[in-house]
Amino acid sequence: MNSNHDSFARHRRLRQSAPLRKLVRETTITTSDLMYPLFVVEGEGVYKEVSSMPGVFHVSLDHLDAELEKLRHLGVLSIMLFGVPEAKDSVGTEAYADGGIVQRAIKHIKAFDSNFVIAADTCLCQYTDHGHCGIVRDGVIENDESLELLAKTAVSQARAGADIIAPSNMMDGFVTAIRHALDEEGFSHVPIMSYAVKYASSFYGPFRDAAHSTPQFGDRKTYQMDPANRVEAIREMESDIEEGADFFIIKPALSYLDIIREANDRFPVPLVAYNVSGEYSMIKAASANGWIDEQAVVMEMLTSMKRAGASIIITYFAKDVATYLREENGGGAQ
Numbered sequence: 001m002n003s004n005h006d007s008f009a010r011h012r013r014l015r016q017s018a019p020l021r022k023l024v025r026e027t028t029i030t031t032s033d034l035m036y037p038l039f040v041v042e043g044e045g046v047y048k049e050v051s052s053m054p055g056v057f058h059v060s061l062d063h064l065d066a067e068l069e070k071l072r073h074l075g076v077l078s079i080m081l082f083g084v085p086e087a088k089d090s091v092g093t094e095a096y097a098d099g100g101i102v103q104r105a106i107k108h109i110k111a112f113d114s115n116f117v118i119a120a121d122t123c124l125c126q127y128t129d130h131g132h133c134g135i136v137r138d139g140v141i142e143n144d145e146s147l148e149l150l151a152k153t154a155v156s157q158a159r160a161g162a163d164i165i166a167p168s169n170m171m172d173g174f175v176t177a178i179r180h181a182l183d184e185e186g187f188s189h190v191p192i193m194s195y196a197v198k199y200a201s202s203f204y205g206p207f208r209d210a211a212h213s214t215p216q217f218g219d220r221k222t223y224q225m226d227p228a229n230r231v232e233a234i235r236e237m238e239s240d241i242e243e244g245a246d247f248f249i250i251k252p253a254l255s256y257l258d259i260i261r262e263a264n265d266r267f268p269v270p271l272v273a274y275n276v277s278g279e280y281s282m283i284k285a286a287s288a289n290g291w292i293d294e295q296a297v298v299m300e301m302l303t304s305m306k307r308a309g310a311s312i313i314i315t316y317f318a319k320d321v322a323t324y325l326r327e328e329n330g331g332g333a334q
């Protein structure tokens, strides 16, 4: 060893000052990485906070413009749309009705500003009276029968103007069924962002409050994945890509960063992490109690998702993060 050199590495050299740390930073979050989940409801005059998700609202169409104005002002132009219908039945009719709440909301948003990128969640659970993501016969979820209705739902969403179809139902073959139906109906240009890997997670609890989609019997374990499985996730991703998914979602995100990394190493498509409701509500609750620094924890959490390999993050924190980033940049647009 030369006497001018230490016999150990000086990692701290690159950590000396904030500007230097910023210069060598490997992972950053920008507003355009974020997609904001929006819950649209029937009726008028509704702007109602979801009790288990402070800061998240049920919005009726007549209150949508104010929400869209806020999002546009913050530069959050990607939306994941969820509908909360008034009427439910055994076959989820409102999911694929041309006058359904999501279909009307899509038209409304596109008319407000066509620059919004709208992903429509394609699932039946908010629309079925039993709360499952597919058709139920004698207590059994019927895979292939469900595909037809999911394909119909996707086509009606595309017809309304959805930019992205985001099927979250976890039936087998849903990408094939939806891709064929879209192509046949003249929507070959509409991409599918599948929930290739969706675990049967307890972190969805607050969402089910928000979307009124708690299953009325049993659970979702015959279609959503066992949280203990990694190899199975790879099989799910492989089949979705083969079936024609353009990109895919891994959900939840925080407890599944290893799966995001694995996906990033294997599949050359944009990866989407879904920072789910439970991950949101835990932080909000701890923050309300003064136990954590909310902004710092949110940024650390979302950074970990990008570092793991996600390029897009669906998050209820999108507006908060866009606000932090604007403040950091002296109020200018991102």
Ligand code: PBG
Binding pocket: 121, 123, 125, 133, 168, 169, 203, 204, 205, 206, 207, 208, 213, 220, 275, 276, 277, 278
């Ligand atoms: C519907 C759906 C769920 C979520 C998104 N789409 C709930 C579920 O499968 O039970 C969860 C989103 C969240 O928790 O933020 N299939």
